[in-house]
Amino acid sequence: xxxxxxxxxxxxxxxxxxxxxxxxxxxxxxxxxxxxxxxxxxxxxxxxxxxxxxxxxxxxxxxxxxxxxxxxxxxxxxxxxxxxxxxxxxxxxxxxxxxxxxxxxxxxxxxxxxxxxxxxxxxxxxxxxxxxxxxxxxxxxxxxxxxxxxxxxxxxxxxxxxxxxxxxxxxxxx
Amino acid sequence: xxxxxxxxxxxxxxxxxxxxxxxxxxxxxxxxxxxxxxxxxxxxxxxxxxxxxxxxxxxxxxxxxxxxxxxxxxxxxxxxxxxxxxxxxxxxxxxxxxxxxxxxxxxxxxxxxxxxxxxxxxxxxxxxxxxxxxxxxxxxxxxxxxxxxxxxxxxxxxxxxxxxxxxxxxxxxxxxxxxxxxxxxxxxxxxxxxxxx
Numbered sequence: 001x002x003x004x005x006x007x008x009x010x011x012x013x014x015x016x017x018x019x020x021x022x023x024x025x026x027x028x029x030x031x032x033x034x035x036x037x038x039x040x041x042x043x044x045x046x047x048x049x050x051x052x053x054x055x056x057x058x059x060x061x062x063x064x065x066x067x068x069x070x071x072x073x074x075x076x077x078x079x080x081x082x083x084x085x086x087x088x089x090x091x092x093x094x095x096x097x098x099x100x101x102x103x104x105x106x107x108x109x110x111x112x113x114x115x116x117x118x119x120x121x122x123x124x125x126x127x128x129x130x131x132x133x134x135x136x137x138x139x140x141x142x143x144x145x146x147x148x149x150x151x152x153x154x155x156x157x158x159x160x161x162x163x164x165x166x167x168x169x170x171x172x173x174x
Numbered sequence: 175x176x177x178x179x180x181x182x183x184x185x186x187x188x189x190x191x192x193x194x195x196x197x198x199x200x201x202x203x204x205x206x207x208x209x210x211x212x213x214x215x216x217x218x219x220x221x222x223x224x225x226x227x228x229x230x231x232x233x234x235x236x237x238x239x240x241x242x243x244x245x246x247x248x249x250x251x252x253x254x255x256x257x258x259x260x261x262x263x264x265x266x267x268x269x270x271x272x273x274x275x276x277x278x279x280x281x282x283x284x285x286x287x288x289x290x291x292x293x294x295x296x297x298x299x300x301x302x303x304x305x306x307x308x309x310x311x312x313x314x315x316x317x318x319x320x321x322x323x324x325x326x327x328x329x330x331x332x333x334x335x336x337x338x339x340x341x342x343x344x345x346x347x348x349x350x351x352x353x354x355x356x357x358x359x360x361x362x363x364x365x366x367x368x369x370x371x
Contacts, residue, residue, distance in 0.1 A: 045204040102183035157177035
């Protein structure tokens with residue numbers, strides 16, 4: 001795929017059809033907010049329309065490039081959101097995961113991860129991208145992806161273990 | 175080594191993510207933006223092409239005017255020691271030698287566009303200043319007018335010309351200053367009733 005091809009409407013539509021789901025899921029997993037995910041996904045493709053020439057096929061796949069753009073927009077959004085604290089979050093702690101629901105516990109654990117660990121877990125474990133693809137999207141070496149993923153998995157395993165322990169403790173006390 | 179419980183939870187979460195419905199409004203907004211950008215791009219290309227054509231037309235007109243416009247020339251003063259009876263020869267201005275040189279070969283455009291006439295070689299000759307006239311200034315513009323003049327009148331004005339016949343006519347280019355006075359003459363040909371020199 002050449003950058004000039006993206007100026008053709010039909011080709012661009014095909015590109016959108018092929019990649020929008022992947023971009024949306026990545027942003028959704030990173031932000032945990034459907035509205036923000038939709039907004040950022042739209043921004044990614046609008047950016048691609050305006051800056052199609054920035055894509056260099058020699059540097060990697062278009063999907064990795066789009067995920068890299070999405071990541072930067074997510075970071076921008078996170079940095080902008082730091083100045084504001086939601087009222088409900090300021091007065092109420094997040095609800096604990098339901099007993100036996102590992103998915104919800106994992107979701108909360110992932111959202112609690114630092115951003116650089118969260119993105120490798122989302123790309124490699126949830127979206128099944130290879131280490132190389134993740135490295136292209138994150139603009140870092142493959143070794144960095146591996147080490148970050150290893151640490152993130154350890155953290156998530158500990159978190160799930162603590163949830164399990166607390167559930168067992170609750171059952172015993174009941 | 176990945177924790178088994180973590181792996182199961184990740185698979186379940188990935189499945190849940192894949193089932194997530196993506197809003198159709200994104201596609202509508204993105205393709206709408208694509209159409210707007212394409213229209214803007216086409217309009218910009220059209221405007222650039224129109225601008226280039228307009229610039230080329232203006233450039234052509236300016237160059238055309240520059241070629242036909244009469245340009246200032248200077249008469250070289252008669253240096254000391256030179257015979258004053260001998261008429262001075264018009265030379266290009268020192269300030270604008272290239273432009274003055276153009277005057278010597280410039281031809282006024284004719285209104286009617288007929289077939290081109292054979293130009294006499296006398297047109298390459300320099301102008302001869304009319305004696306005792308005020309020389310043209312450096313920035314003064316002059317006009318070349320082609321006309322028929324009685325040869326005796328030219329001789330009477332002090333030009334070194336011999337009239338073969340009393341009623342002979344000279345076809346000449348006359349250099350006229352901004353004040354309307356003739357400053358120099360270039361004789362192209364002399365004709366009598368039955369002959370042409």
